[in-house]
Amino acid sequence: MRVIIVGAGEVGSTIAESLSGTHDVVVVDIDADRVETLTYELDVLAIQGDGGDINTLREAGIEDADMFIASTDDDETNIVACGTAAVGGNPFSIARVKRPQYLHTWEADNRAFGVDFMVCTDLLAAENIVGVIGLPTARDVDSFAEGAVQLAELEIPEGSPVAGQTVREADRFDSLTFVGIIRDGEVVVPDGDTVIEGGDEVVIVGNPESARAFSSAIAPQENRPSDIVIVGGGEIGYQTARLLEERGFSPRLIEHDGDRARWLAEKLPDTTVLESDATDQSFLERENVGSADAVIAALENDQQNLLATLLAKRLGARRAVAVVDTIAFAELFEAVGVDVAVSPREATAEEITRFTRGRHAENVSIVDGDRAEVLEVEIDAESVFAGRTIREAAADLPEGVVVGAITRKGEFIVPRGDTVVEMSDHVVVFVETAVLDQVTERI
Template identity: 60%
Template sequence: MYVVIVGAGEVGTAIAESLAETHNVAVIDIDGNRVEALMYDTDILGIEGDGTDLDTLEEADIEDADILIASTDDDETNIVTCSTAMTVTDAFTISRVKSAKFLRTWQQSERAFGIDHMVATNLLAAETIARIVGLPAAQDVEMFVDGLVQMAEFEISESSPVANLTVEEADRYESLTFAAVLREDAVIIPRGETVLEPGDDVIVIGSPDSIHTFAHELEPDTDGTPNILVVGGGDIGYHTARLLQERGLKPRLVEQDHDRARELAEALSGTTVLESDATDREFLEREHIDDVDIVIAALDNDEKNLLVGLLAKRLGAERAVAVVDSGGYVDLFEEVGIDVAVNPREATAEEITRFTREYQAENVAIIESDRAEVLEIEITEESVLVDRPIRESVADLPDGVVIGSIARNGTLVIPRGDTVVERGDHVVVFVEIDSLEEASSKL
């Protein structure tokens, strides 16, 4: 497959690095230094130029492209790029936009702007936050098979009840599979005797009920409706509060600008909007920050989000989730005390990369910046799994593959050694990145 990417910033670079190993990739950017750096690190064709210019697109052989991805930091540039490309190619076009207003327009008209698929960065970040908030202690959450199967990533803390237990001792859930343990740079496929050490990240796959039960065992004091405080009424803060109230939660939202606070109060009937500066310690104390289960810092500045998150935790908030615009700060935020750092650019790159891979899978979750993937595969006659017990068929799969769950006719089937996989089943599997190509061809 030939993929043309316009924009070599954080999003475009992440997509190019992810696709370059298995596809032919060209990257266009007006910044020649970015293009040169990406060509040095990755096996791609680099072109310096304006992606909205037809001559530049033709220099990249756009007429031969299977997919065009417009991923610059400017919404209008991405839209115009796709519209320009459609005049000379039948390539599938994907546009990244920050504002959800363009997404709403696109959704109301088939192939509006000449775009086949649109990803709204701010809405995607809000959806990521809402999934994490809905599951205590989770670092990452994804849904499969129309919500029948869930995948979640948890960090094992020193005080966790399962810390220093073996997987066999910790596994007390009928419909949950321990798919992987991430320990420093290693991906460990767990066995019964594998010990869950403090600092490990564990990937589990199973029914939402079993994963929620496991989450509450990791954090036993999180029962009941969470007390949530959203800081920042921009696009991400607004969509986060909207998604949370749609789930029956009643978040509070802090916005300093008077006019914006008034607008939010009218738009969010299930959210209490407070007009104030969330870095004001006295205000936070008056609002009983020590009773808050989760504070979500969604301001328009990384440093402010770090300050709000750390201040809230110091004053007694249980967990802090912060939006981090710069991908280079994600690890730093989590090292100094933020529980989960959500980078909209990283989430967008993963979503677009995931979409390019859905030609082979029903759904894909990318784990830890492409260390592994969780795939939803519909079983066909060509699969090595079909009509065979799992203990027999897994011998034909590469190392690093774990069958996490099976959905059959809307019902969850617990994978055991003697479980026979049938044609039409939806199987959710964990796959280490080094085994992905071989596993995909056999599944």
């Protein structure tokens, strides 16, 4: 498949790196230094030029392109680039935007802007944050099958009741499958006799109720958070507060700009908006931020978010979540004391990546820095699963593949070896990265 990517920033470069081994990738960027860096670092064709210029796109081979991804940091540039691509060829086009209003317009009429798919960075980040907040010890959460299936990557604390149990002993939930364990940087595909250790990160797939129940079993002392503080009222902070309100929470939100604070107070009826500097320790002490169950930092840059979360933890906040704009900083944030680092750019790259997986996966979640992926696939006649039991299909697949869930006409089905997979079922499958290319074309 020939893929043209406009924008060689973190999102575009991440996508290019993941596709360069198996696809013909062309990257277009107006910055000569970025183009030179990509030329030496990745097996891609890098072109300097304006992605909204038809002549540049023709040089990139737009006539033969199968997919066009506009991933610059400017919403309008991405939309214009997709429109230009439609003039020069007929690729499947994807536009990355930050502002949800463009997404809402496109959702109202998919013909809007001439874009085949649109992904909103800020809304994805907010959804990720809200998912993590809802599950104690969760490092990452994602939804599949229109919310009927939930993936959770959960850290097992030392001293947890689950630590020392086998998977068979811990698996007390009817609608839950243990699909992977991350231990010492390696992926372990567990069986019933695999012992769960303190410090492991366990990857589970199941319905949301079972995921919450297992999360509670891991850390019984951790209750559903009641006091949530959001630091920063920009788009991510606003969307996070809005989604929390929809789930019955009444968060507090700290915003420095007076005009923005008043606008937020009008838009968020169940949120207490406080106008102040979130790095003012005396203010945080007066407002008892240290007693919060969770503090979410969604300020303008990584340095501010790191300072705000570490300050909140020092004051006693139980859990700190920070938005990290630079993908490479995520592990550093968590190493110095931030409980969860959420990268909007990484979430966007994941969402776009799903369109390159085999016959277009319905959803994709990248596990622990690309050590594995969880894919949702609608079964058709070409799938190895079609009309067969899971045990029969597994015999024709490499090791490192686990079926985590099945939904059929919206109904959740717990996968077992003798479960027959039918046409049009949605199958959620865990796949180790080492065998990903072998698996995606077959499932």
